[in-house]
Each structure stands twice: as structure tokens, then as C-alpha cells.
Amino acid sequence: MKKKIIAYNRVEKPVLDDLKKKYDVRFFKNIDTKNDPEFLEHLSESEGIIGLELPVDAELLDNGPNLKVISNVSVGYNNLDLDEMTKRQIMGTNTPGVLTDTVADTVFGILAATARRIPELDQFVKNGEWQTEAVGSEHYGINIHHKTLGIIGMGRIGKAIAQRGHFGFDMDILYHSRTRKPDAEQTFNAAYRTLDQLLEESDFVCMITPLTPETEGMIGKREFQKMKKSAIFINGSRGKTIVEQDLIEALKNGDITAAGLDVFENEPIEPDNPLLNMKNVVTTPHIGSSTHETELAMSELAAENLEAGLNGKRPPNLVNPAAFEKIE
Incomplete structure (x- = not known):
């Protein structure tokens, strides 16, 4: 049987x-x-x-x-x-x-899409709003190259994201994790930081930790206010590693500039979630590993x-x- x-x-x-x-x-x-x-x-x-x-x-x-x-x-x-x-x-x-590189590709794609406002400007073109040859400053994005990328969680995927940032975009890499990662420090010239230091120094903050009792709600109001006002926050971990309502308030208040999110507190995301109406937020449906x-x-x-x-x-x-x- x-x-x-x-x-x-x-x-x-x-x-x-x-x-x-x-x-x-x-x-x-x-x-x-x-x-x-x-x-x-x-x-x-x-x-x-x-x-x-x-x-x-x-x-x-x-x-x-x-x-x-x-x-x-x-x-x-x-x-x-x-x-x-x-x-x-x-x-x-x-x-x-097996999913390390695929997820890192996704996260970095979301980072690039958010920095350069690609989904927003794609819709701008499709809506017939592109009326002059050169767009104005109100549609400008933010450079990625030579910026500082702060990675929260330096496991396999965190290292793959650091690789893309360091070698592909000449970014300075900061990281925060439970333990020091000498291999990442040597290979990507990554610098360990306390969480507060990373938040204060990074142009892009990338969350890629597993969801555990220790990481649940790890990033909330206090942490968003620690970030640069020009910072972009990327979450490729799990929705509950952050306090989603605090992210919404941080975006509304201008505590940070934008966010790129592949994960959410509730999935599928509720249709009335304020994040869906924010032009400075890129959303994808938890597709980190979703390739054939x-x-x-x-x-x-x-x-x-x-x-x-x-x-x-x-x-x-x-x-x-x-x-x-x-x-x-």
C-alpha cells in the first residue's frame, strides 16, 4: 500500500x-x-x-x-x-x-524600479500624459550607483544583494545581522553597523531577514524616523518584519522618500490599503522566487x-x- x-x-x-x-x-x-x-x-x-x-x-x-x-x-x-x-x-x-539569486534579482529589480519610478512613469506613458520630448524635474528619479546600501540580514540572499550592489553599481555596503560576516566584509567591502547606524547612514535600506519572534515588527515608527528623509526602504523579507501602519505614516509624513515592497502584513494585500494609492510605493505580489x-x-x-x-x-x-x- x-x-x-x-x-x-x-x-x-x-x-x-x-x-x-x-x-x-x-x-x-x-x-x-x-x-x-x-x-x-x-x-x-x-x-x-x-x-x-x-x-x-x-x-x-x-x-x-x-x-x-x-x-x-x-x-x-x-x-x-x-x-x-x-x-x-x-x-x-x-x-x-536554490532561490538565492532569483530573490536577489527581484529585490534589486524592485530597488531600481522604486528609485527610478519605473512603474509610475510606465503608467504616465500609457495614460497618454507624455506630451513633451523631455520630462520635467517632477518626474526625475534617484541615482543608485555610488550610493550607500544598508542590508538588514546578511544571509545567503543578503550577500547576493550585496554582490549586485557592490560590483554592479559601485555601492558602499553596510549591513546589520545577528553575527558578523567576515566573508561579506572581505568580498564586498561591507561594513558592520548597529541597526541605528545603518538606518542613519544608508540611502537604501533593504530588509531581508527571516520572520522570527525577534524580527517581528523590527522596523517601526522609531526606525523609519532614524532614516534619511531621502532614503528608500525595500522589503523583500516578510511583511510582519515591519509595522506596516508605521511605514504608511512615514511615507505620508515624508520621513522617507519611497518604498518598494514584495511582502505585506496581510497577503493578498487588502484593496483599501493606503499603500496602493501612493505613487512613491512600488508593490509586487510576493514574487521573490517566482520564476519557472x-x-x-x-x-x-x-x-x-x-x-x-x-x-x-x-x-x-x-x-x-x-x-x-x-x-x-
Whole structure:
């Protein structure tokens, strides 16, 4: 009899088709996981879950007594209650590495689009408002090259963003993270700063930390007021790493010049969110890793993690090692 697994929200078709050959797979998308009878029935017998943004808490785990592994198709895993999973010897995994360059490309693209006001001026042209050969100063953007880029979170993606800024745009790189990064300091001439120092000195502030209890709400009113009035804020991490209402007020008050956002406090963003009516805000729908090549690579790695866990092996990207130690 084939082992039962659940696929949730996003698993690329070639990977899903391959899993279906080996396992009894049921795919669910954007359902009420606490009340959907088909989901709960399959969960009660499933040994593994693979997918994106499934909230995993004690209640879900109570309904999945046979679970061995939960494999996220993402680098983030704030949707997993790791303490509860570890108590029950359930392994959690993620997909780091394969999306690093893709996310860094996205973040830097948003930075460039915000600095040069590209979405706003694209609409300006399409609306037929371009009436003279040369636009006036009211449509000017801001230079990127030779400016100071402050990166909050110098992990794999932070380093990839630093690489683009340092080598591509001759930017001075500042960073703030839990630990010093000698390799980044040597390779990109990056300088460590306290958070306040980084905010005060940077022309562009890029948020790329994971969402943890320590980083939730890390950037709020006080931090926005620390930034230069000419600063541009970019968030490519998670929406809840900042206080979104404080960002809105900072933009309204002119505490900072503009913002580029790939993530939001609530996703999808509410249609009445004031950010959507601000010309100095560039918004994208959490597309950091959303290319055909990268999404497929993430699904493949997530499936590798899943199958290792199902077979009692240590997954290559285990985020709660204590769960495997308990199994051993």
C-alpha cells in the first residue's frame, strides 16, 4: 500500500506527477484546513506534507497522528510550529540556496524600479500624459550607483544583494545581522553597523531577514524616523518584519522618500490599503522566487526533503534537527 501524503498550494507539476507515481497524493489549495472534511480525512492517515504556507500548529498535528515530515516549498518556515513538531518527532524542512539569486534579482529589480519610478512613469506613458520630448524635474528619479546600501540580514540572499550592489553599481555596503560576516566584509567591502547606524547612514535600506519572534515588527515608527528623509526602504523579507501602519505614516509624513515592497502584513494585500494609492510605493505580489526555473528547483528539493523524511533518513534541509535526533 502506498504511503499517503498531502500536497498543499504549490508543488510544480512535474514533481507532483512524480510523487503521485510513488505515493497516494492528495492536492489541496487555499482551503479551510481546520474544517475541510476531505483534507482532515486524508491528514489523519498521511505521513508527509509538501507545499507552501500551510499553517502547522498543534491542532493540525493532533489531526495528523502519523506525520513524519513537513516539507516547505520555500526558504521561510515561520508557518511551522517547530517546538510542537519536535516534541512529536516530526521533521520540518525548507528549500534554501536554490532561490538565492532569483530573490536577489527581484529585490534589486524592485530597488531600481522604486528609485527610478519605473512603474509610475510606465503608467504616465500609457495614460497618454507624455506630451513633451523631455520630462520635467517632477518626474526625475534617484541615482543608485555610488550610493550607500544598508542590508538588514546578511544571509545567503543578503550577500547576493550585496554582490549586485557592490560590483554592479559601485555601492558602499553596510549591513546589520545577528553575527558578523567576515566573508561579506572581505568580498564586498561591507561594513558592520548597529541597526541605528545603518538606518542613519544608508540611502537604501533593504530588509531581508527571516520572520522570527525577534524580527517581528523590527522596523517601526522609531526606525523609519532614524532614516534619511531621502532614503528608500525595500522589503523583500516578510511583511510582519515591519509595522506596516508605521511605514504608511512615514511615507505620508515624508520621513522617507519611497518604498518598494514584495511582502505585506496581510497577503493578498487588502484593496483599501493606503499603500496602493501612493505613487512613491512600488508593490509586487510576493514574487521573490517566482520564476519557472526556480520554482521547479524548489519543488524538486522539497520532494527530496520529503522522501528522505518518509524513509527515516535525515532530510538535507532539516530545520529542527532535534526531531531527527529523537527518532534516532
